[in-house]
Amino acid sequence: MNxxxxxxxxxxxxxxxxxxxxxxxxxxxxxxxxEYQRDRDRIVHSNAFRRLVxxxxxxxxxxxxxxxxxxxxxLEVAQIARTIARALRLNETLxxxxxxxxxxxxxxxxxxxxxxxxxxxxxYGGFEHNLQSLxxxxxxxxxxxxxxxxxxxxxxREGILKHCSPANARLLGDVGARFxxxxxxxxxxxxxxxxxxxxxxxxxxxxxxxxxLVTVEELCSVTAFARQHQAVTAQHPGLPERRxxxxxxxxxxxxxxxDLVRNTTxxxxxxxxxxxxxxxxxxxxxxxxxxxxxxxxxxxxxFLRERVYRHYxxxxxxxxxxxxxxxxxxxxxxxxxxxxxxxCEAARRTETQAGEPGRAxxxxxxxxxxxxRYALLEHRRLxxxxxxx
Ligand code: MG
Numbered sequence: 001m002n003x004x005x006x007x008x009x010x011x012x013x014x015x016x017x018x019x020x021x022x023x024x025x026x027x028x029x030x031x032x033x034x035e036y037q038r039d040r041d042r043i044v045h046s047n048a049f050r051r052l053v054x055x056x057x058x059x060x061x062x063x064x065x066x067x068x069x070x071x072x073x074x075l076e077v078a079q080i081a082r083t084i085a086r087a088l089r090l091n092e093t094l095x096x097x098x099x100x101x102x103x104x105x106x107x108x109x110x111x112x113x114x115x116x117x118x119x120x121x122x123x124y125g126g127f128e129h130n131l132q133s134l135x136x137x138x139x140x141x142x143x144x145x146x147x148x149x150x151x152x153x154x155x156x157r158e159g160i161l162k163h164c165s166p167a168n169a170r171l172l173g174d175v176g177a178r179f180x181x182x183x184x185x186x187x188x189x190x191x192x193x194x195x196x197x198x199x200x201x202x203x204x205x206x207x208x209x210x211x212x213l214v215t216v217e218e219l220c221s222v223t224a225f226a227r228q229h230q231a232v233t234a235q236h237p238g239l240p241e242r243r244x245x246x247x248x249x250x251x252x253x254x255x256x257x258x259d260l261v262r263n264t265t266x267x268x269x270x271x272x273x274x275x276x277x278x279x280x281x282x283x284x285x286x287x288x289x290x291x292x293x294x295x296x297x298x299x300x301x302x303f304l305r306e307r308v309y310r311h312y313x314x315x316x317x318x319x320x321x322x323x324x325x326x327x328x329x330x331x332x333x334x335x336x337x338x339x340x341x342x343x344c345e346a347a348r349r350t351e352t353q354a355g356e357p358g359r360a361x362x363x364x365x366x367x368x369x370x371x372x373r374y375a376l377l378e379h380r381r382l383x384x385x386x387x388x389x
């Protein structure tokens with residue numbers, strides 16, 4: 001089925017490219033693609049997307065080639081979400097575009113990098129990675145003659161901005177308004193958000209075992225894992241660990257996805273939204289797993305937080321990462337001339353317009369855009385006397 005045909009059998013509550021709220025800078029419609037195909041293609045061609053190859057999910061990029069990075073994470077999220085989108089007759093292309101863009105604003109070194117940068121930016125309006133993803137697609141990408149950024153549709157931008165503080169929402173115009181009115185985003189945006197969680201909960205289990213941070217036996221204390229472990233070992237006794245793990249994680253994803261489609265279908269019957277605007281006006285989100293599965297996911301998340309994300313080997317790595325980000329920020333803030341020329345000029349320009357917060361924002365943009373290995377290299381260039389500059 002081609003993408004236009006797929007869009008012809010969309011549900012009433014799905015996003016429709018012919019009824020988009022449009023782009024910030026009006027453009028003629030694409031000749032051979034839908035508006036959302038154009039969004040997705042622009043995201044894949046962006047610099048920020050390519051950089052995701054070398055950005056961390058949980059493990060620092062150089063630790064091993066098999067761990068998830070931001071790009072493989074984004075692709076897994078998109079793949080899970082597309083399956084669900086099709087089952088619910090949502091707009092698959094828009095869903096894919098949102099998923100591929102959802103982590104574009106992530107700093108190097110995963111959440112440790114984001115927390116460190118937020119700390120550094122505290123006096124200057126803070127740093128939120130969701131907001132930064134929007135900033136990347138609205139302002140920072142430099143690819144088109146007629147406008148800054150990628151000039152994506154409203155629906156795609158709405159999906160990228162998953163969370164936002166009220167203070168920032170007020171500065172964002174149309175795409176920030178729902179946080180102030182307490183409205184929901186469209187179904188595709190809700191789906192991308194849920195698929196993100198499904199993806200990292202399952203792949204962090206897999207990566208955690210591969211890294212030797214947790215064992216299969218320990219994971220059997222988690223209901224969602226134990227259920228599939230029992231089913232697989234009963235069906236295939238003596239399976240080697242690698243195949244056992246992959247079979248379990250695959251079944252865990254399938255279990256949540258199946259439950260999610262069933263539960264969301266029931267929510268849709270109750271709410272009966274007749275359009276994407278009716279979805280937005282609902283008091284709560286409509287895409288979600290059943291209460292039982294949500295409770296199991298929470299149990300899994302808690303296990304991962306305690307046993308994987310807070311494992312001493314991960315903590316050592318994140319402590320180093322935080323230090324790198326802090327020291328880079330401090331060095332650039334105290335002396336702009338350490339920045340590469342174009343970033344230095346941008347910082348001086350913004351400082352004249354917006355004072356010190358403007359200067360800090362350009363420094364934060366520069367650091368946030370770095371890959372893990374580039375941040376480490378910049379750190380060596382600035383702080384190790386023997387390193388080439
Ligand atoms: Mg993510």
